[in-house]
Amino acid sequence: MSISTDDFQTVQKFLLENSGISLAAGKEYLVEGRLQSLVYSEKFDDIHALVVKLRGDREGDLGKKVVEALTTNETSFFRDKHPFETLKTAVIPDLFNKPELGKRITIWSAASSSGQEPYSLAMLLADSFAWATDWQIKIVASDISEEMLTKCRSGLYSQFEISRGLPAHYLPRFLQRTGSQWQMKEEIRERIDFRYLNLYEDWVGLPRVDIIFMRNVLIYFEADTKKTILEKILKVLRPGGYLFLGSGEAPVGLENRFQPADFSTSACFKLAPAP
Ligand SMILES: C[S@@+](CC[C@H](N)C(=O)[O-])C[C@H]1O[C@@H](n2cnc3c(N)ncnc32)[C@H](O)[C@@H]1O
Missing domain, CATH: 3.40.50.150 (Vaccinia Virus protein VP39)
Incomplete structure (x- = not known):
């Protein structure tokens, strides 16, 4: 499902005005990929239908979800040491x-x-x-x-997230097992x-x-x-x-x-x- 130029520009402008995040031209693939799960979870037919709703309802919950979907959340424990x-x-x-x-x-x-x-x-x-x-x-x-x-x-983290940067001796000291995950102690x-x-x-x-x-x-x-x-x-x-x-x-x-x-x-x- 590809996004039209018009719809991409609407998303670009919306994101800039609501979060300051600047999406360069050429990032259409990123918008398509990241809005895809929102299209399914919010039961839209396609990205265009989602953007049409966004145009008419800029203050609502959908706007917040669009911003969330388009932020990059990459991080890790003790990143860069x-x-x-x-x-x-x-x-x-x-x-x-x-x-x-x-x-x-x-x-x-x-x-x-x-x-x-x-x-x-x-x-x-x-x-x-x-x-x-x-x-x-x-x-x-x-x-x-x-x-x-x-x-x-x-405070819940998967084994994969734990394996990214958490010093081994911190695990038993500061986290506890909760089901298949680890949780930061109270x-x-x-x-x-x-x-x-x-x-x-x-x-x-x-x-x-x-x-x-x-x-x-x-x-x-x-x-x-x-x-x-x-x-x-x-x-x-x-x-x-x-x-x-x-x-x-x-x-x-x-x-x-x-x-x-x-x-x-x-x-x-x-x-x-x-x-
Ligand atoms: C790449 S993560 C950085 C996380 C952490 N600081 C690190 O260096 O590992 C960027 C974070 O910035 C947040 N973010 C983006 N725009 C923001 C804004 N306008 N106000 C507050 N947070 C924002 C995103 O939601 C995301 O969680």
Whole structure:
């Protein structure tokens, strides 16, 4: 079933206006493939019928499902390793030296997908900083996909997902068998506040944070959207806070504020004071 140019452009525009995600021309095959299961589950005759409904019902549930179907959710535990090492050996120790934080640190995983990133953070904190009992370290994790957030909250992972990056000794320590799956133990799940947040809209209710993991999501946005999001970060990240981007991503246009953290082999940037 192939998508017409007109229908592709409708989906392209809808996605851009509702999530900031930019779909280049030539991605028709991707839209076709990803909307296919929605065509079946929502009982449309074909993609065209789905797009016709979308045109007339932009605010409804179908729109959310279309956005969800078109997001890329690739992730894994301790993805890229280095950022987590940098967090453990340099970033948290640096923040522990700041009396002005009042022994509170908030970490935001800003596009948490199915949860492996925030759970990696929670397990790392439980493993390496259990001694810091006088510090309160909170993790907020958000995503645009309710489907992903439901999975995040369940803390359930398949053997395949576990095999992608979870250190072997963490398995018995932080997860338990639940049927054919593994589930994050309550003590880890309760460390994370999962919530819906569309990076392209207002960041309502987000607290000030000290560390942001915003990895492998800016790549889906156009240059001006990336810059707008980086400017919004300036308002939520505390002075001297840290921003982790995906490897190969950079704070283009705001390099004067997000300066490479010199102890880091990761895409880790420290927020510099306004000039
Ligand atoms: C490739 S995953 C990255 C997951 C994780 N940060 C990592 O690096 O492994 C990208 C995630 O960004 C989310 N996303 C895309 N557009 C978004 C938006 N406008 N607001 C919030 N999340 C968005 C998707 O739903 C998806 O879960």
